[in-house]
Amino acid sequence: MISLEEMNYINKYLLKSGERLDLPNNIISSNPIIEIKIIKQTERTYRVVGLLTLMANVVEESPFAEDLIDLGFTPKKKIQLNEHDSNTIKWFNLGFIMKEIRLKRDGKTVDTQHFRMGYRLYTYQQNRLRAQEEKLEQNFSSWKTKAKSFFPSTIIEMTNQRDRGVAACLSIINEIYDMDVDQLKECQAFPSGWSLSKRFKFLHFIAAFIQLGHQKYDFDWKEIGASYYQEIGGSKEFDRYKDDFINQLEEWAQCPVALLGLTSLGKITPLYFSGQITGRYSAYRYGPVHSLTDLSISEEKYKTDSTTLWLVENRAILTRIAAEKDFLEETNTLILCIDGHLRSSHKHCIKQLLTNGNILQVLLWSDYDPDGFHIAKEMYLTVKENHHGSIKWIQHSKQVLDTWQEYEVYMQDLLKDQRIEQEQVLGGVEDWRKWINH
Template identity: 35%
Template sequence: MIEQFLTSYFVKNGEHLEVPPKYISDTIKQYTVAKQTARTYRNVSFLKVGQLTKTKPSQELINYKFTKNAKRKLTEDFSTIQSWIKEGWIIEEIVFAQDGRTAKAIHYRIGPSLKYYFDAQNEQQTQRLENYVLQLQKSADIQPIKELLQAVQQLNEFVAMPIEKLAHTTKLTPHWSIEKRLRFLHFSIGFFQLANEGVLFDFKEIGATLFDKIGGSKAFDRDQKEFIEELERVFSVQTIDCGLISLGKITPVFFTGELMGHLAIIDKVLFMH
């Protein structure tokens, strides 16, 4: 597996990975990437790699945000770097100049263990998103009134999209992550459920309708303005015409003139009598 990984990530066209490797220690091997033509043969790079580890990497390692082609300089001490190489988290790449002998650059790149960890994380995330979509599909079972028929049909089309297609559709705000797109669709389901009842409702009722738990009414507070604007744009509706009469914010009321009475605090709300 390690040699296949090295070939996929480090060996370019016209190059090859020399096997067997040279053992630097009991757990660290050094592979040579070489390039051979009809007239020349030279070393392209040395790759120092350890063994595959199926555990969780340290947060310090994750913070370097390794990707397939990322080349990093590390600030850790020598023993830490060697342990990361030993466990297959990173690979030390020594790149040679055209003479095949002089080291031109030394840096660190993603190792097989870190690639395995990221793949596992991505699989878990994909499964979570797919489960979320199934939940949305069940919640989106709305029998719309005539005025909302087109909007609800469009909502169902979004919910029925495969994750990959939903992540790239240009019908939704382009810079949103797939997680935010799904959260927006969840918000839209709650909105149209209330709008379909033909009643006046408050913004916080949308979250409360979908999440039967303490704090559910605040589920969409941080995205309030964006989600309302996106809903009106995508589904060509006016939220106020659909029954949304309040954004759930405390609105100060100012008085002029003389007032007499006393103050009372009831459930953290200030009243004047």
């Protein structure tokens, strides 16, 4: 016989609005296969709209059909299977799937036929999800326990910049301490696209990094995992996400990892620009294209007297506009080249310029493709946090938009059938002036 729990499952996931099950009164206990009518009844009509065929009284000790997982069944999903196939028969007999037939308006003619997730498969998936959630809770608890060892008895003397970077990371970690797993899933301190398992892995990475940083002034990438896991293969534990984890660490620390003690990466991140910038140790005037580095940005406090900040995605745009004699100086414009996705040092420099300078407006210009759209959003979110003046976006038609909402709708429509690079709509001095003066 069919259980109350199975009935509730069918009512919730398989039936449409206004439908109900019509259980047969003469179910033969020796026959494990049950056929149930799906009916739709109103004050005037009583109509059979479908049939459900399922296996009842399944022995729960029978093994789970692992080969069923690849089909991707969900409670709402309908899947076409060959009902005479040996696997289909096996899955049906074990109660993992049920057959649903939908009838035409005459209540007799078959309209569609497909298989649905059975109650036994549903309960198996729910149990597995609960087990996974318990494992995640244990993982999170384990990380919290390990994180308490951030402060060993012997702590080496650190530079001011290193202290600030570590303190910034610990500030975020302290907020995460009080979260549960569900809150961690939505935590804004991580990129939105990161899975929960990747977030957990990064938490272990940051614990390992800070722990090792307290023990040694300089250390290599491989030492981070090796010292943390203390087992064969530990040095490779974080290799899969190396670039992502380094970028995220720099985002949290607001400085390059080289200043936090990580050596031998051999990488310096440049920020190309043209215009007027001054710092404590350097000064740049209008003229050629210059570059700052992630190391100099972390040590400097840059500012500008320019009133327009222009962020572009591609170097070719930067070099073309910078080559136009006196244009940037006459329009009092500083132009920065993001050169791909924003790095933490880029964000830090933009924040410095917006906070310390006299920027009245910011122009954002990126490619008209999915990556360019994503970069435009990264630029906008960085600028928005530190700027209360005008923000503008350049359309491929050489028109200007004044709000992110307008630009978002424009790009979503454009990307349905077009991909355009900045260089294709570069324009000339008159266009650039029009955009600045818009």
